[in-house]
Amino acid sequence: xxxxxxxxxxxxxxxxxxxxxxxxxxxxxxxxxxxxxxxxxxxxxxxxxxxxxxxxxxxxxxxxxxxxxxxxxxxxxxxxxxxxxxxxxxxxxxxxxxxxxxxxxxxxxxxxxxxxxxxxxxxxxxxxxxxxxxxxxxxxxxxxxxxxxxxxxxxxxxxxxxxxxxxxxxxxxxxxxxxxxxxxxxxxxxxxxxxxxxxxxxxxxxxxxxxxxxxxxxxxxxxxxxxxxxxxxxxxxxxxxxxxxxxxxxxxxxxxxxxxxxxxxxxxxxxxxxxxxxxxxxxxxxxxxxx
Amino acid sequence: xxxxxxxxxxxxxxxxxxxxxxxxxxxxxxxxxxxxxxxxxxxxxxxxxxxxxxxxxxxxxxxxxxxxxxxxxxxxxxxxxxxxxxxxxxxxxxxxxxxxxxxxxxxxxxxxxxxxxxxxxxxxxxxxxxxxxxxxxxxxxxxxxxxxxxxxxxxxxxxxxxxxxxxxxxxxxxxxxxxxxxxxxxxxxxxxxxxxxxxxxxxxxxxxxxxxxxxxxxxxxxxxxxxxxxxxxxxxxxxxxxxxxxxxxxxxxxxxxxxxxxxxxxxxxxxxxxxxxxxxxxxxxxxxxxx
Numbered sequence: 001x002x003x004x005x006x007x008x009x010x011x012x013x014x015x016x017x018x019x020x021x022x023x024x025x026x027x028x029x030x031x032x033x034x035x036x037x038x039x040x041x042x043x044x045x046x047x048x049x050x051x052x053x054x055x056x057x058x059x060x061x062x063x064x065x066x067x068x069x070x071x072x073x074x075x076x077x078x079x080x081x082x083x084x085x086x087x088x089x090x091x092x093x094x095x096x097x098x099x100x101x102x103x104x105x106x107x108x109x110x111x112x113x114x115x116x117x118x119x120x121x122x123x124x125x126x127x128x129x130x131x132x133x134x135x136x137x138x139x140x141x142x143x144x145x146x147x148x149x150x151x152x153x154x155x156x157x158x159x160x161x162x163x164x165x166x167x168x169x170x171x172x173x174x175x176x177x178x179x180x181x182x183x184x185x186x187x188x189x190x191x192x193x194x195x196x197x198x199x200x201x202x203x204x205x206x207x208x209x210x211x212x213x214x215x216x217x218x219x220x221x222x223x224x225x226x227x228x229x230x231x232x233x234x235x236x237x238x239x240x241x242x243x244x245x246x247x248x249x250x251x252x253x254x255x256x257x258x259x260x261x262x263x264x265x266x267x268x269x270x271x272x273x274x275x276x277x278x279x280x281x282x283x284x285x286x287x288x289x290x291x
Numbered sequence: 292x293x294x295x296x297x298x299x300x301x302x303x304x305x306x307x308x309x310x311x312x313x314x315x316x317x318x319x320x321x322x323x324x325x326x327x328x329x330x331x332x333x334x335x336x337x338x339x340x341x342x343x344x345x346x347x348x349x350x351x352x353x354x355x356x357x358x359x360x361x362x363x364x365x366x367x368x369x370x371x372x373x374x375x376x377x378x379x380x381x382x383x384x385x386x387x388x389x390x391x392x393x394x395x396x397x398x399x400x401x402x403x404x405x406x407x408x409x410x411x412x413x414x415x416x417x418x419x420x421x422x423x424x425x426x427x428x429x430x431x432x433x434x435x436x437x438x439x440x441x442x443x444x445x446x447x448x449x450x451x452x453x454x455x456x457x458x459x460x461x462x463x464x465x466x467x468x469x470x471x472x473x474x475x476x477x478x479x480x481x482x483x484x485x486x487x488x489x490x491x492x493x494x495x496x497x498x499x500x501x502x503x504x505x506x507x508x509x510x511x512x513x514x515x516x517x518x519x520x521x522x523x524x525x526x527x528x529x530x531x532x533x534x535x536x537x538x539x540x541x542x543x544x545x546x547x548x549x550x551x552x553x554x555x556x557x558x559x560x561x562x563x564x565x566x567x568x569x570x571x572x573x574x575x576x577x578x579x580x581x582x
Contacts, residue, residue, distance in 0.1 A: 045343070046344065046345075046348070048343070052339070052555060052556070052559070053337065053555065054337075054555065054556070057337070151446065151450055152443075152446055152447065152452075155442065155443055155446040156443065159442055159443060161443075170468070170472050171472060173468070174465060174468050174469055174472070177461070177464070177465050177468070178465055181461050181462060181465070264343060264344065264345065265343070265345070268343070
């Protein structure tokens, strides 16, 4: 399927889906690696959080969202939502007519490539941990995962109480303290279970915003992997393998080619979303998926 | 309507509604003041949080929930949810055939009775503050409200990182630090606006769990009022005024007379709910309100 460089390549169209804003860190990584692609981002903000909903409900929401992105013309679908990837990937694949990639499998693949000890620490939300989707994905790749729920990190990040996206010093100190409590608990559990992890997998699309803090607080020997980077790398590789990606030097047009859709408050999407994307979001279309 | 003490009084049936678990602090206060009443508690847990939803959606959810409680036989309805009280009280009253009481009006009434300076500090969630429902209710009663959004307190309370309901010392220190940041910001804003509040109104049904901490961190001269206590007092007074409450000494049966309903995970309701109620919740019926 590889095409010669001199044929004008149509921009691949990629749909990115999350229950909210976290998936914008995945989109940010995708935009950096594929400036010539065209993106459609859907945040199902009226029905978030998915984490507290039943698997059947999450599957129904995720399938509706996937179909909406496919109807926009997406040729590839990235499920940039850990809960939906954990609970609904099979249902989405069954309903979709295009390739579907979830953040959990890409994260586990990267951990498998990075870990020497075969022990991985996964930081995630309570819902993702309860699903044990990372433990299963790691086990399938010959690794052991210690899954640590860090439920307060998402609200702290959404409030902007981190060093990278502003907030007062006192507020950033709170986030550091909370992270240290979680890490201490994780290391204590690792010791009790004789785990010797060398890789930390950020199993929540919000957590890339804590990367600078994590880099400081974790021992230097640890490899930190985040869903955003691992997923973006994988999407690029898949598209390249299918000859669907214009060579990066052929893309002079670096204008942000993305349409944003949300199911609730457009204002909040623009304000909060811009922080996750790392650039302003000027326009969001509000759509109704029911429910 | 007052009846003599020797007539056997049927137990009044009271419906209590919240989007989640916070309303259980109101139920707890009601149970303490009306041990002979019969209660129905509904937490619309599958559709929480209401705070991020549009007013029309909140009104639809709240009306469905109110109707469900009325169909159980509730003769009085307590909207133990600040968002629903702020956005949907009129819609609920229009749809219900029984008296309906919201936490915002009872809180504002109590503040009006307590405040000498007529300046009140209201601590609440971002959604409640954005609705300015407390500012309006206070203005109608000749007071000025400084509304301070404290979005991280609910997740900290739900995680149990408070002194009164367990958690490690380091975790409780985080909650204290977060509260102090919010209070410092509120006092700075008060100074800028020349407010001299003498009353602090807890405008979120989660916050009664922080009362011991607030009592320590606020200046002694401040009166702290919480929605749970103020609402329970008001319900008792209303029922007494209508001769509907058996005298307290006639109630030997102190068995918990409450049925619990939730729209999602019964297990989480029992675990988390017991903390808010202050006693074990043995059984929760899961019901489907759609959506």
